[in-house]
Amino acid sequence: MTTETHSTHSRQPGGLLEGKVAVITGVGAAETIGAVTAALFVEEGAQVLATDISGAQEATAAALGPATVPFQADITREKDVEALFEHAMETFGRVDILVNVAGNPGGRRGPEVTVEEFESLTSVHLLGTLLTNKHAVRAMVPAGGGAIVNFSSAASFNIDKRISMAYSAAKSGVNSLTKSFAVHYGPQGIRVNAVAPGFTLSKKNHRVPPEALEELGGKSALGRAGQPEEQAHVAAFLASDRASFVTGVVVPVDGGWSTRLA
Numbered sequence: 001m002t003t004e005t006h007s008t009h010s011r012q013p014g015g016l017l018e019g020k021v022a023v024i025t026g027v028g029a030a031e032t033i034g035a036v037t038a039a040l041f042v043e044e045g046a047q048v049l050a051t052d053i054s055g056a057q058e059a060t061a062a063a064l065g066p067a068t069v070p071f072q073a074d075i076t077r078e079k080d081v082e083a084l085f086e087h088a089m090e091t092f093g094r095v096d097i098l099v100n101v102a103g104n105p106g107g108r109r110g111p112e113v114t115v116e117e118f119e120s121l122t123s124v125h126l127l128g129t130l131l132t133n134k135h136a137v138r139a140m141v142p143a144g145g146g147a148i149v150n151f152s153s154a155a156s157f158n159i160d161k162r163i164s165m166a167y168s169a170a171k172s173g174v175n176s177l178t179k180s181f182a183v184h185y186g187p188q189g190i191r192v193n194a195v196a197p198g199f200t201l202s203k204k205n206h207r208v209p210p211e212a213l214e215e216l217g218g219k220s221a222l223g224r225a226g227q228p229e230e231q232a233h234v235a236a237f238l239a240s241d242r243a244s245f246v247t248g249v250v251v252p253v254d255g256g257w258s259t260r261l262a
C-alpha cells in the first residue's frame with residue numbers, strides 16, 4: 001500500500017481550468033445555466049467562446065471580460081456549428097472543452113404532443129448534440145484529446161407527467177449520444193460525459209408560481225430546487241483534468257430527484 005498523498009492544497013483557488021479553451025453553447029442572458037457556466041469557467045482560468053442563438057451571448061460575454069468571445073450560432077445548423085469551431089480555432093488556436101448547454105423546453109404534456117414540438121425538441125437536443133460533438137471532436141483529435149460535457153436532464157431517466165414526452169425522449173437520446181461519442185473517441189483521448197439537472201432556478205424558472213416551485217423543489221431528496229451554479233460546478237469538474245478517468249457517464253445533479261421512487 002502506498003503512503004503517497006496527492007495534495008490539492010497547493011493549487012491556487014480558481015485555477016481548475018487554467019489555460020483551457022472552452023466552447024460553451026446556450027450562453028443566453030444572465031442566470032441561464034450557460035451564462036453561469038461561462039462565468040465559472042472564466043473564474044477557473046479558461047478562455048471561452050460563448051455561443052447562443054438568441055444574440056444574448058453578446059452582452060453576457062461583454063460582462064465577463066476579454067477572456068470571453070461571443071459568437072451567434074444555431075446548433076441545429078451544421079454550417080453554423082462549423083463556423084463556430086472555425087472561429088474558436090482562429091481566435092484561440094485550439095479547443096480543449098465543449099460544454100453543450102443549449103436546449104429548449106417542451107411545453108406540452110403526454111399525449112398532447114405535436115409533430116412541431118417533437119421536431120423542435122429533437123432538433124435542438126439530439127441534432128444539436130450530434131453536430132456540436134461531431135465538430136468538437138474534429139477540432140480535438142489533431143490536438144490529442146479534449147473533454148465534452150453535454151446537458152441532459154433528470155427527465156431522461158424516468159417520467160414525470162408534467163414533463164413533455166418529446167423532451168424526455170430527446171434528453172434520453174442525449175445520454176445515448178454522450179456514451180457513443182465517449183466510446184468512439186476514447187482512444188483519441190476525448191472524454192465525453194453529461195450532466196443531468198433536476199429542477200434548477202435558471203432565469204426561465206424565476207417565473208414559476210410559488211406553489212409549483214414548492215412542489216417541484218420538493219421532488220428532490222434535498223427538498224429544494226437547484227441553483228445554476230450547482231450545475232456549472234459539476235460541468236467544470238467533468239471538463240477538468242481532475243476527471244481524467246471519467247468518461248461515458250451521465251451524472252444526475254438533481255438533489256436526489258431521480259433516486260426517489262416517486
Ligand SMILES: NC(=O)c1ccc[n+]([C@@H]2O[C@H](COP(=O)([O-])OP(=O)(O)OC[C@H]3O[C@@H](n4cnc5c(N)ncnc54)[C@H](O)[C@@H]3O)[C@@H](O)[C@H]2O)c1
Nearest residue numbers: 026028032033053054074075101102103153197199200202
Ligand atoms: N433549468 C432546469 O430546471 C433544467 C432541468 C433539466 C435540464 N435542463 C437543461 O439545461 C440546459 C440549460 O437550461 P436553462 O434552464 O439555462 O435553459 P434556458 O432555456 O434558460 O437556456 C437555454 C439557452 O439555449 C439557447 N438555445 C436554444 N436553442 C438553441 C439553438 N438551436 N442553438 C443555440 N442556442 C440555442 C437559448 O437561446 C437559451 O439561451 C438545457 O439544455 C436544459 O434542457 C435545465
